[in-house]
Amino acid sequence: MTATYVIEGSEVTGPERFWELIGEAVNGPGGYFGRNLDAFADCLDGGFGTPADGSFVIEWRDHAASARALGHEESARRLEGLLPRVDPTNRARLEQELAEARAGRGPTLFDQLVGIIEDRAGPEALRLM
Structure with missing residues (x-):
């Protein structure tokens, strides 16, 4: 079964908020899933809340709003x-x-985040909505 982690893109107002949202999406309130690009990439490699077999999807809703905020x-x-x-x-x-x-x-920072997800978890692990 594939786990789905949802990011509400309209809530991304900058990088700090993105780190909070992805941490909560994966690991619940107050959860951690990186606080910079390198840590985020490391988390995507596994062991930080995602299934060990890599069967997960990040569903990034209203990603256009995030792209503007992380431009x-x-x-x-x-x-x-x-x-x-x-x-x-x-x-x-x-x-x-x-x-x-x-x-x-x-x-942009948004482009880098998308690239990291696709590189580390695979293109099928990201749904931009």
Whole structure:
């Protein structure tokens, strides 16, 4: 039997709210399912509330609202937060990504989340509604 975890996209107002919603969808009130992209990817690999056999679906309702809330502005904010602690060998790449996000180009935070779900759990594990 496939477990279904529902995210109400209209409730996603930014990344913090997304982390709360996905945590609650998978693990109940106050639940945890990552608080950043790396932790989220790790959680999707199993052992953090999803079935061990990987038989689950994330149903992301009103995903267009989430896409707006997790757009280029939030992507730029995330990259700005990473800049002070980035390794010098990665600084130029991060600055370029930040410039692109500020200009409204490149992948958004929403795009990255979708990509992580599809990469780690498979495209069939995500229903955008």
